[in-house]
Amino acid sequence: MTDNAAGYGQSVTREAAPRRFQFGKLFRQFGTFAIFLILLGLASLQSDAFLTERNIMNILRQHAGTGIMAVGMLYVILTRGIDLSVGSISALGAVVTAVLVQDYPLPVALLMVVGIGAACGAVSGFLVAFLRLPAFVVTLAMMTAARGMALILSNGQPIMLGEPGAALSVFGTAFPLGVPAPALLMFGVFALAFIVLNFSRFGRLVKAIGSNEEAVRLSGISVGWYVMAVYVISGALAAIAGIVVTSRSGVGSASVGDGAELDVIAAVVIGGASLMGGRGGVLNTFLGVLILGIIGNIMNLAGVPGYHQQVYLGVIIVVAVVLQHASHILRRR
Amino acid sequence: MTPLVALRGIDKSFAGIHALSGVSFDVRPGEVHAMVGENGAGKSTLMRVMGGELRPDAGSVEVGGEAVRLTGPTDAIRRGISIIHQEMALAPDLSVAENIFLGELPARIGWGRLNTQAKELIARLGFDISPRATVSDLSVAHQQVVEIAKALSRRARVIVFDEPTAVLSMGDAKRLLEIIRGLRREGVGIVYISHRLDEIYAIADRISVLKDGRNVDTVTPDAVPVDQLIRMMVGRPLSQLFGEKPHTTVGEELLRVENLALPNGVAGVSFSLRRGEVVGLGGLVGSGRTEVARAIFGADPISSGTITLRGENYRPRSPKQAVRHGIALVPEDRKGQGVVLDLAIRKNATMANTGPVTRLGFFSGGKERSVVRGLIDDLRIKLGDMGDPVSSLSGGNQQKVVLAKWFHAGGDVVILDEPTRGVDVGAKTEIYSLIHRMAAEGKAVLVISSEHAELFGLCDRVLVMGEGRLRGELLPPDYSEENLLMLSMTSGAEERARA
Known part of the structure; x- marks a missing residue:
């Protein structure tokens, strides 16, 4: 018997499909930027108050904490993980900052705070990387525990920075070069994260691990240390976000960053990162943070009540993600 | 005798590479039809066609003498074709009875009746396994028995065994062959894929040899000795792909x-x-x-x-x-x-x-x-x-x-x-x-x-x-x-x- 007697199936297509206009790919690369531009346009049409220097700086200042945490979250998500503990670690950072500045010189106190955040991340990271526990569960536990520690340390009361922390308060309210200092710090963190992710061995392997951990391991790389490291980074950055919030408000409170982890994840996802790992970028995450900030800001300017805002935000996140996945959704048709 | 299932002139390609070219294969009631061939000869692909998992590019599938178009595994099962896969497809955390009747559980489950039925099916295979046991607690051999019972519960008329003894100990493998003989007596058609030729000679009524996605021949075990069967499986000229091996000195x-x-x-x-x-x-x-x-x-x-x-x-x-x-x-x-x-x-x-x-x-x-x-x-x-x-x-x-x-x-x-x-x-x-x-x-x-x-x-x-x-x-x-x-x-x- 030889080849292909005619039958109902005919022969399979052998040539690759012709290169069509790849809407999906294009959108993955520039989609976030497009959403950002559209929102920017809508916002400026919607309210004259939007495109004022004061308002823009305000958005940046308010979202500096979210932005800093989003960098850590991006790294974690690139490895196919998730970190639910960032909001709580930022609260712990805020409280510890207010406590430590009373007794220690400011730089020492701040280093200790960052160290505590990193330590929290190291615990989660160890459990995820080496004991292979699910990141969701581990960081959920850390989320509860860190919030609890913040409450214990502060006795449930906000702690005033007071005179010893005056220098920190100056940072929180300063406008060097006409830009809020916390926003400058956020820019710095994003810039550093961009360089590390795109040009360092560490950044490359983090991305590679998220896309195919086994292939990386079989290239002779200790995957575990890299996975642990991203949680350490995320914890440290969350603590820094806590410092920033404290510097702005002048008090360290255990209620800081309540639910922040969801905003942070939303920002990263709006920025086009894939929760399946391996896909996502620093610039797009930055845009994701800005998009989140602008949406909230427009609705505030338009006088949309807070509860309604949450519903709209949910809808907008879904729309953003649907657009990111447009290629898959279309192909399934 | 009309075959229970017949595949005729099946073609199947993946990305332009022919996995099957004009392969025919059938199973009659009450026979064990073994399929042998090297890795990549196309055995698994052919079985996936029979089980409705793959649609052939050309050729026809007949069930009970009537040409059909299998729309998927569920369709194949409904028509009485069950495949016992190498990697078993049981839900490890469910009970034996639940696994056996998975997919056809009634809306209101009468546990007592279900358990009794499961026990009867297993007893028919000559085993005594509690229908309430969790599947992951069973030995591999007993899990396989559950798989077979599951096929029986769906009134399978053709059961395909894909390398069933690969994971079994010697004793368990013998018992499995006994089960298969029992099924044969009941008129079930068995397709038996294995690399273990001694088993095939012990149980098969007919043996089909597949090579490079084509039928070589279908023979009876008493007509063809083992070494001839192996030659049928491999007999292909060494190709000239390999180039000249450079002369290297073997060192330390x-x-x-x-x-x-x-x-x-x-x-x-x-x-x-x-x-x-x-x-x-x-x-x-x-x-x-x-x-x-x-x-x-x-x-x-x-x-x-x-x-x-x-x-x-x-x-x-x-x-x-x-x-x-x-x-x-x-x-x-x-x-x-x-x-x-x-x-x-x-x-x-x-x-x-x-x-x-x-x-x-x-x-x-x-x-x-x-x-x-x-x-x-x-x-x-x-x-x-x-x-x-x-x-x-x-x-x-x-x-x-x-x-x-x-x-x-x-x-x-x-x-x-x-x-x-x-x-x-x-x-x-x-x-x-x-x-x-x-x-x-x-x-x-x-x-x-x-x-x-x-x-x-x-x-x-x-x-x-x-x-x-x-x-x-x-x-x-x-x-x-x-x-x-x-x-x-x-x-x-x-x-x-x-x-």
Whole structure:
């Protein structure tokens, strides 16, 4: 018997499909930027108050904490993980900052705070990387525990920075070069994260691990240390976000960053990162943070009540993600 | 007698490669029809067509003499065709009864009745397993019984067994054959796929031989002796793919493995590799070849045995250590383990050895590009841009990226697991010449392959594994697929008799 007697199936297509206009790919690369531009346009049409220097700086200042945490979250998500503990670690950072500045010189106190955040991340990271526990569960536990520690340390009361922390308060309210200092710090963190992710061995392997951990391991790389490291980074950055919030408000409170982890994840996802790992970028995450900030800001300017805002935000996140996945959704048709 | 199921003139291609060409196969009521053939002969593909998992490109499927178009596995099951897969498809956390009736559970479950029915079905197979037991607590053999009971509960008229005894002990395998004889008496049609020829001779009424996706013949066991059957399975001329093997001088011993045993049952594996040598590791899929390779590479744990590398004791605990010691592994699952598909070709190529292209942990773009450019030219990788993801390449070029990675890493013990699987003929020849080149450069090369012709064409000697043991070694004068299969497939006693 030889080849292909005619039958109902005919022969399979052998040539690759012709290169069509790849809407999906294009959108993955520039989609976030497009959403950002559209929102920017809508916002400026919607309210004259939007495109004022004061308002823009305000958005940046308010979202500096979210932005800093989003960098850590991006790294974690690139490895196919998730970190639910960032909001709580930022609260712990805020409280510890207010406590430590009373007794220690400011730089020492701040280093200790960052160290505590990193330590929290190291615990989660160890459990995820080496004991292979699910990141969701581990960081959920850390989320509860860190919030609890913040409450214990502060006795449930906000702690005033007071005179010893005056220098920190100056940072929180300063406008060097006409830009809020916390926003400058956020820019710095994003810039550093961009360089590390795109040009360092560490950044490359983090991305590679998220896309195919086994292939990386079989290239002779200790995957575990890299996975642990991203949680350490995320914890440290969350603590820094806590410092920033404290510097702005002048008090360290255990209620800081309540639910922040969801905003942070939303920002990263709006920025086009894939929760399946391996896909996502620093610039797009930055845009994701800005998009989140602008949406909230427009609705505030338009006088949309807070509860309604949450519903709209949910809808907008879904729309953003649907657009990111447009290629898959279309192909399934 | 009308066959219960008949496949006629089935064609099936994957990505332009013919897996089946005009294959016909049928099962009559009350017979055991065995199917044999080498790995890749098309047995599994054919069964997936019968089970409704794959739709044929051409040809027809008849059930009870009537042409049908199976729309999916559910449709096939409804028409009375059940497949007992090699990897069992049970829900491990559910009970025996729940598993048996999964998919046809009534809206209101009468547990008492369900459990009784399950017990009866199992009893019909001559076993006594509690219907309330959780499946994951059962032995593999009992799990298989549950699978069969599940097929019976769906009133299967044809049951396909795909390598059912591969996971069973000797005693359990015997009992399984008893069950199958019982089913045959009840008029069920059995398709039996196995590499164990002694079992096939014990149970089959007819044997069909498949080779390279085509029917060779259908015979009865009493008409054809074992050695003739093996010849039918393999008889193909050695192709001229392999190029001229350069004359290399075999140097000092690099790697010596003694009495290697692994937690998964591989045991008593001893061999050595010398510089300039290409050594084959043959045997059927599942005989432990890949496991041995992964253990030497530190990817899986070792239970006992010693490995000596360049005269020193070596016990790898991770692939990282293995790479540091100059060992490279080209894994069998290229897409799952060899490359990071979404990552750029350039980044994949330097992954195992970033030292020369980084400073203080940061890549120096120019240096990396020139190194990768060199590798691409050297290995003749056909690509658009080295910044494109590996997924943009053909299978052969993807594999060359994996080889480039290890050329760049510079190890001198190279293990290649199925290096040409899914690779077109042109790229195959190039990969063969790269393997020769490694040997000429003084590396020790171990090639695992299911393509016997490839082993004979490439290797200075071929180690043969079977069921987790190293069964022997073939030297060029004894190179024949029959010898290799005989070593691999026959059990210990016969092997000693031959040696």
